[in-house]
Amino acid sequence: xxxxxxxxxxSRRRFQxxxxxxxxxxxxxxxxxxxxxxxxxxxxxxxxxxxxxxxFVAVGTxxxxxxxxxxxxxxxxxxxxxxxxxxxxxxAPVPRxxxxxxxxxxxLAVTAFQVVxxxxxxxxxxxxxxxxxxxxxxxxxxxxxxxxxxxxxxETLANRVPKQEEYIARVPAIAIVPWFLAGALFPITALxxxxxxxxxxxxxxxxxxxxxxxxxxxxxxxEHIWSMxxxxxxxxxxxxxxxxxxxxxxxxxxxxxARTALR
Amino acid sequence: xxxxxQLRKVYPGDVEAVKGIDFEVAPGEIFGLLGPNGAGKSTxxxxxxxxxxxxxGTARVGGFDVAENPLAARRVSSVxxxxxxxxxxxxxxxxLELHARLWRVEPGVARQRIAELSDALGVADLLDRAVGxxxxxxxxxxxxxxxxxxxxxxxxxxxxxxxxxxxxxxxLLEVIGxxxxxxxxxxxxxxxxxxxxxxxxxxxxxxxxxxxVALDHPQRLRHELGRELVExxxxxxxxxxxxxxxxxxxxxxxxxxxxxTLTVPLRDLSAGEAIATINDLGVATAISAREPTxxxxxxxxxxxxxxxxx
Numbered sequence: 001x002x003x004x005x006x007x008x009x010x011s012r013r014r015f016q017x018x019x020x021x022x023x024x025x026x027x028x029x030x031x032x033x034x035x036x037x038x039x040x041x042x043x044x045x046x047x048x049x050x051x052x053x054x055x056f057v058a059v060g061t062x063x064x065x066x067x068x069x070x071x072x073x074x075x076x077x078x079x080x081x082x083x084x085x086x087x088x089x090x091x092a093p094v095p096r097x098x099x100x101x102x103x104x105x106x107x108l109a110v111t112a113f114q115v116v117x118x119x120x121x122x123x124x125x126x127x128x129x130x131x132x133x134x135x136x137x138x139x140x141x142x143x144x145x146x147x148x149x150x151x152x153x154x155e156t157l158a159n160r161v162p163k164q165e166e167y168i169a170r171v172p173a174i175a176i177v178p179w180f181l182a183g184a185l186f187p188i189t190a191l192x193x194x195x196x197x198x199x200x201x202x203x204x205x206x207x208x209x210x211x212x213x214x215x216x217x218x219x220x221x222x223e224h225i226w227s228m229x230x231x232x233x234x235x236x237x238x239x240x241x242x243x244x245x246x247x248x249x250x251x252x253x254x255x256x257x258a259r260t261a262l263r
Numbered sequence: 264x265x266x267x268x269q270l271r272k273v274y275p276g277d278v279e280a281v282k283g284i285d286f287e288v289a290p291g292e293i294f295g296l297l298g299p300n301g302a303g304k305s306t307x308x309x310x311x312x313x314x315x316x317x318x319x320g321t322a323r324v325g326g327f328d329v330a331e332n333p334l335a336a337r338r339v340s341s342v343x344x345x346x347x348x349x350x351x352x353x354x355x356x357x358x359l360e361l362h363a364r365l366w367r368v369e370p371g372v373a374r375q376r377i378a379e380l381s382d383a384l385g386v387a388d389l390l391d392r393a394v395g396x397x398x399x400x401x402x403x404x405x406x407x408x409x410x411x412x413x414x415x416x417x418x419x420x421x422x423x424x425x426x427x428x429x430x431x432x433x434x435l436l437e438v439i440g441x442x443x444x445x446x447x448x449x450x451x452x453x454x455x456x457x458x459x460x461x462x463x464x465x466x467x468x469x470x471x472x473x474x475x476v477a478l479d480h481p482q483r484l485r486h487e488l489g490r491e492l493v494e495x496x497x498x499x500x501x502x503x504x505x506x507x508x509x510x511x512x513x514x515x516x517x518x519x520x521x522x523x524t525l526t527v528p529l530r531d532l533s534a535g536e537a538i539a540t541i542n543d544l545g546v547a548t549a550i551s552a553r554e555p556t557x558x559x560x561x562x563x564x565x566x567x568x569x570x571x572x573x
Contacts, residue, residue, distance in 0.1 A: 009364040013350070020352045084348040090314045092365040093338035262316045263274070263309070 006094040010102025014076065018106055029114050031068060036061045036122055043185075055129065055216055058122040060184030063208045065114055066147050067175035073107035074154025078164050081261075090261055097254045099261075100155055104250070107151045108144065115143060130217040138214030138235055145242040146207035150175075152249025159253070159260045178204045189224050200225050203245035206238035264290045264417055264449040265311065269320035272306050280306040282473035283320060290416075291447040295460040298470035299565050304453035305345060307470070308421045311451070312342045325416050338366065341410035342419040345453075347402055351395035355386060355405050358394060359412055366413030373412060380408040384438060400431030407438065418442070420452035424459060432456075439463060457557040467557075471565045481557055488517065488528040488555035488563070493537050495525045495547035504546040511540055519563045526559060 018025070040057035043049070080086040089099050123129070131139065153174060161167050181195060182188070182204035188196050199205045209221030213235055222234035265288035272281040281303040288294040296304045309315030311322055313333040322329045325339035349358050356377065363373035381387040384404040394402060403423065410418055423439065424432040440463055442448055454460055460467050461481045468478040477484055497504045501520050508527065509515050518527045525547075529537055534552035541550055 005367065006365055009361060012364075013353075013361050016353060016357065017350060083351065084344065084346050085350050087314055087344055087346075088342075088348045088362075089365075091312045091337060091340075091342050092362075093334050093367075094365055095334070262314065 006092070007098045007102055007105075010089070010094070010098055011105040014103050014106040015109070017076065018110060025110060025113070027072070029065070029069075029117060031064060033118065033121060036118060037125065041125075054125075055122075055127045056212070056218070057185060058118070058127050059212045059215055060179075060208060061118060062115055062143065062211060063182060063184045063204050064176070064179050065118055066111055066143065066207075067150050067179065067204070068171075069111045069114055070107050070147055070150040071154045071157075071171045071175045073103065073110065073151060074158040075164060075167060076103065077155055077158035077257075078161075078167055082164075086261060096258050096261070100250075100254045100257050103155065104148065104151050107154075108147055111147045112143075129215050131215050135214040135217065138239070139211050140214075141239055142207045142210035142214065142242055145239070145246040146203060148246035149203055149242065149249045152246070152251075152253040155253035156249065156256045159256045178202050181205075183208055183221055183224070187220065187224055196224075203242055206241045210235055210238050210242070264288055264292070264325060265294070265451060266323040267307075267311075267320070268322070270307065270310060270317055270322050271319035272303070272310060272315060273318040280473055281310070284468075284470070284473075284475050286468055286475060286478060288449055288451055290449055291443060292465045293443065293450045293452065293463050295464035295467040296451065296453040296470055297455060297457065297460050297467055297561060298453075299455060301472075302470040302565070303473040304470055305421055308342065308419050308451070308453060311336075312340065312419055313337055339415060340417040340419060341366075341413055341415040343403075343406045343410050343421065343423055345421040345425060347399075347406070349394045349402060349406060349409075352393055354391050355381075355394055355397070356390040358405065359390075359409050362409045363412045368413055376412050376414070377408075380411050383441075384408045385434075398431075400427050400435065403427065403431075403435060404438065407435075407442075411442070415448070417449045417451070420450060422453055422455070424454070424456065436462060457561055461557045469561060469564045476564045477560065484560045485555050485557055488559055489530045490554065491534045491552055492526055492528045492555050492559060493534060493541065493550060493552045495527070495541060496549040497523050497525050497547055501525055507544055507546050508541065511544060513537055513540060517563060519559075521562060526562070528555060528559070528563075 036058050040054050043057065044053050080089070090096070157170060157174070158167060161170070181191065181199045182202045183199060188199040188205060191199060205225060209225055212218045212221050213231065219231040219234065222231060222238060226234040226237060228234050267284060267286050269283045269285060270281055271279070271283050273279045284307065296307060298304050306315055310317045311324055311329060313329050313336060317330060324336040327335040327339065329336045359377045360373065363376070368376065381390050384407060386401060386405050386408060389397060389401055394405065397405065407423070420439065424435050427435065436459060443450065452463065464481060466478065466480055467484070468475045470476070495504070504525060505515050505518055513527060514530050514532060515527050518525060520526070538550050538552060541547055
């Protein structure tokens with residue numbers, strides 16, 4: 001057996017628990033689907049915009065789906081703690097970081113499933129994505145790194161708050177407020193000046209700009225952040241920001257788990 | 264197999280739950296930690312299973328220091344916690360298989376162990392049901408089977424029978440008693456059921472307010488109270504009654520009380536002589552004599568001692 005075999009076991013456990021509650025798979029998908037299938041077409045009609053706007057919003061809804069899903073995944077940490085299962089895992093001969101990484105791997109898989117479902121719905125509605133292998137690479141890289149960072153935030157929060165109610169009360173502030181500021185529905189340059197500056201520091205702004213660059217070939221989001229000539233350089237810089245966000249939040253989440261789970 | 268030296272735990276707020284305890288458990292021994300709620304028993308098990316961080320001292324499980332080599336200490340041990348610790352939505356079999364994988368038991372060996380243990384513990388017919396549908400006793404037996412799947416050298420049982428009805432408790436005690444048959448499994452269990460400790464344990468340590476206040480074989484602890492004791496239901500205040508007894512030659516240094524009942528271990532005095540004297544003094548509404556039990560040892564060590572005040 002390899003050193004990573006226990007990590008695979010922990011991922012398998014989390015996956016088995018997740019599949020027993022299909023709500024966890026479907027509920028986070030409802031709001032983004034509503035945006036992609038109902039709100040975006042309605043906005044297009046009301047604002048007299050074109051299909052490009054629908055594509056813009058379709059990618060923007062990924063920026064809502066990822067935080068919502070990863071934050072809901074974090075609830076499983078509190079459930080494990082409340083039903084005692086966490087103690088059995090803490091007594092297992094596996095590094096404590098694996099307990100976090102096992103949850104993360106399933107949160108990533110479920111989020112990927114939902115993002116793919118969202119993209120397929122958008123394609124079915126006739127939204128046109130202009131992408132190639134490189135573009136898909138930027139999209140996947142941004143999506144995966146952003147999801148890792150958001151799960152780190154979810155795990156950290158779940159280990160800091162004692163009850164599910166308190167956790168859920170904080171989800172809107174973490175998952176939804178940044179979405180309004182990060183250029184999901186309109187370019188960040190449409191915000192008041194100081195909020196445009198705030199938006200440039202949000203990992204989600206970088207993630208969305210990268211995903212649009214990758215999936216739509218639209219580099220305007222990157223330009224609004226960096227104002228540079230080279231699209232590739234801007235994309236690399238934004239990917240770096242999202243990577244730092246992912247690495248930092250994962251490290252913090254493991255540290256917070258280790259400190260709080262052990263009394 | 265277990266060595267504990269000056270082990271301490273101080274929780275935030277300066278709450279000292281364990282105050283520097285020492286003990287050793289030999290291979291194959293069943294060792295009991297007794298004490299009232301809050302005595303520090305579960306905290307001690309938590310530190311030995313590396314789920315609670317010690318504040319001081321050292322502890323070794325299977326030769327491995329729990330602070331310096333926690334993974335190795337966890338690999339040679341298993342624990343059944345006081346509260347239910349299972350994935351309720353998963354089947355019993357899946358819970359056992361997950362444990363086996365985490366402890367790196369080869370799949371073929373794990374399958375065989377699961378079949379043997381589920382038979383031995385009477386849960387074979389339940390294995391494919393969700394654990395949420397199990398009764399308390401069934402779940403507890405599954406947890407013991409799970410702890411044994413990895414063939415641990417050390418098994419920690421934290422109040423294994425708490426909350427179970429008497430029949431299931433009796434069955435479970437039989438199961439625990441059989442566990443070490445043919446193996447050198449070392450068991451450390453905590454309980455506040457004294458009959459359990461007397462029935463199962465080779466040695467017991469009584470914990471009180473974070474300290475070990477007695478450690479010996481159950482029979483020896485009982486014999487410390489002499490061959491007989493008398494129980495008095497006292498009419499007035501206990502210290503005054505005790506003072507009267509002492510003034511009339513009744514040896515009351517080890518006396519202890521529960522409610523209005525005063526229990527006086529007799530050393531050299533016979534029960535007949537003691538009862539006759541006490542009857543003449545008129546301090547008791549009822550008197551009886553009997554042999555000491557482990558309950559008396561426990562109550563004397565963890566309850567209100569009256570002698571110093573008398």
